[in-house]
Amino acid sequence: MSTKIFALAILAGGLVACGGGDAAPADDATVDAPAAAPAVASAGATEYTNNCSVCHQADGNGMPGAFPPLAGSTIVNAPSPDQMIMIVLKGLQGPVTVNGVEYNGIMTPFQDILTDEQIASILTYERASFGNTGSAVTAEQVAAIRAQYADKTDSWTIESLEAAMP
Numbered sequence: 164m165s166t167k168i169f170a171l172a173i174l175a176g177g178l179v180a181c182g183g184g185d186a187a188p189a190d191d192a193t194v195d196a197p198a199a200a201p202a203v204a205s206a207g208a209t210e211y212t213n214n215c216s217v218c219h220q221a222d223g224n225g226m227p228g229a230f231p232p233l234a235g236s237t238i239v240n241a242p243s244p245d246q247m248i249m250i251v252l253k254g255l256q257g258p259v260t261v262n263g264v265e266y267n268g269i270m271t272p273f274q275d276i277l278t279d280e281q282i283a284s285i286l287t288y289e290r291a292s293f294g295n296t297g298s299a300v301t302a303e304q305v306a307a308i309r310a311q312y313a314d315k316t317d318s319w320t321i322e323s324l325e326a327a328m329p
């Protein structure tokens with residue numbers, strides 16, 4: 164019946180704001196939505212493997228003489244995640260002592276590689292793994308630090324980091 168066809172045309176055309184008269188039914192508009200996002204922790208584990216473990220190792224113990232451990236690190240377990248966020252965004256270089264051992268390497272910045280969400284999930288994972296006991300980190304916390312240091316072009320040293328966040 165013609166009224167029925169008319170109604171279908173309205174449905175098909177009315178949802179897009181053009182009404183160009185093409186009443187051909189759109190492709191199935193009810194494509195299944197992807198499954199719910201995986202838990203933050205498991206997303207963080209995958210991102211950690213992809214971005215951090217080549218240096219800090221899967222077990223978070225780093226490599227003696229080259230890459231400091233994240234396991235037991237004061238910065239990783241600090242009540243505020245701000246310094247960790249700052250390091251991941253901008254990188255870190257120069258002498259740093261972690262768990263009583265001195266390192267003097269270069270960690271490159273991740274600000275152009277990882278989104279706020281990715282950094283938040285990685286840091287949440289790190290702070291809850293390897294025996295660490297830090298609180299979860301949100302994308303909003305990362306975004307705030309990113310905005311605060313948007314104009315900073317060089318990497319942190321441990322001195323500049325501590326001066327910025329005593």
Ligand code: HEC
Nearest residue numbers: 214215218230236238255256257259261266267268269270
């Ligand atoms: C290319 C190797 C490399 C990669 C990849 C890397 N790091 Fe690092 N990271 C380092 C080095 C080297 C240092 C120490 C820099 C220094 O000596 O000043 C460091 C230091 C750190 C520290 C400070 C630890 C402390 O207690 O002072 C944190 C936190 C950290 N990295 C987190 C991360 C996270 C998170 C990732 C992944 C997003 C990551 N790193 C990826 C090499 C790396």
